[in-house]
Amino acid sequence: MDVATALYASAAVLLVIAGVVKVMRPADTAALLDDLGAPSLGSLGTVQVTFALGIFEIGLGVSALVTNIAAIAVVVGAVYVVFSATVLRAMRLGAGSCGCFGRVDAPPSWSHVIGNLALAGCAFVASAGSSPLEVMEKQPLAGVGFVILVGVLAGLGLIVFTALPEALDARKPARGVRS
Secondary structure (H helix, E strand, O other): OOHHHHHHHHHHHHHHHHHHHHHHOOHHHHHHHHHOOOOOEOOEOHHHHHHHHHHHHHHHHHHHHHOOOHHHHHHHHHHHHHHHHHHHHHHHHOOOOOOOOOOOOOOOOHHHHHHHHHHHHHHHHHOOOOOHHHHHHHOHHHHHHHHHHHHHHHHHHHHHHHHHHHHHHHHOOOOOOOO
């Protein structure tokens, strides 16, 4: 089984999840865009931009899962590089949320930056390999094992981006308190 393709497919699933959340609850990401000083796009406010970004993420994620167009994998990789840069900027500004999954309590963190860059790298590598559908076609039982692997990897990615930063922050002693 092609590991890069499985990770690429999990990156695509994460795009779909993040896109759905942005469409359903755009306020959290819109607040981050405001904090980052995102430029306005004509008459569109940050809520409308967030909604559009969510639709883009859903479309890109689904396209990555169902096509074998190398350019789509490259775009997925580029999007994850942009996400890394955005998280870095949010960290510098002390933002309380990365804005990715609509969770106010998911602070931007190094694990998020590194995870985004790793998924970008997998997408770039996958652009020269098999698509998720091609890998599934080669698997027994129509790729059920591959689908399960992708689901587990996407779930782990979600944990790395949301719960891991919180858990690491909880381990730090409060300021002024000796451990």
